[in-house]
Amino acid sequence: DTGVSQDPRHKITKRGQNVTFRCDPISEHNRLYWYRQTLGQGPEFLTYFQNEAQLEKSRLLSDRFSAERPKGSFSTLEIQRTEQGDSAMYLCASSLIAELSSYEQYFGPGTRLTVT
């Protein structure tokens, strides 16, 4: 068990550019979540997947944001036409939803996005 990994750890981009982040969950976990954390705030839910199906999207996820989880393994979060307000830490978490599991969400180290 290598834990949840995210890549890149840091991303600096200019306003208007597109960025893509990757999350690799714990291998047997079937649920994958994306959260956004701005300075001085707790993480806020963005979206989550059950295997490859995206089951819920927060209203925070504007149409410039898109998330995918092809084949139910890793996930990508893309932000198009970035704005300065997109600057934040993007956290990924995974969990195992199965009988007798704790449903605990395990978090990755996050990708810190800075939009200049």
Added chain:
Amino acid sequence: AQTVTQSQPEMSVQEAETVTLSCTYDTSESDYYLFWYKQPPSRQMILVIRQEAYKQQNATENRFSVNFQKAAKSFSLKISDSQLGDAAMYFCAYRNTVLNFGNEKLTFGTGTRLTIIP
């Protein structure tokens, strides 16, 4: 919608002493989970302790314990024998128990930054 409030942006404690972090929440549900997560500087968030709302007994994990007051919707974290490694942001979080559509997300408070004084 559920809300979680942490009214202490910062706390400090002498090493080896005890500190209590406060959390209140609001929900119309009768059954749910409450969590305390620890986020060390530049490191990933880890679960410290979990409480199921239907359990009257307060959860304990080694030096960490909670005071769960369901009627008051209060969920405080007590750290005993504080250690330098306890320095971190601590987040209180809420989750519904029903694992249906729309019920899985964690709702977090704004966090409390805990400093340990040597």
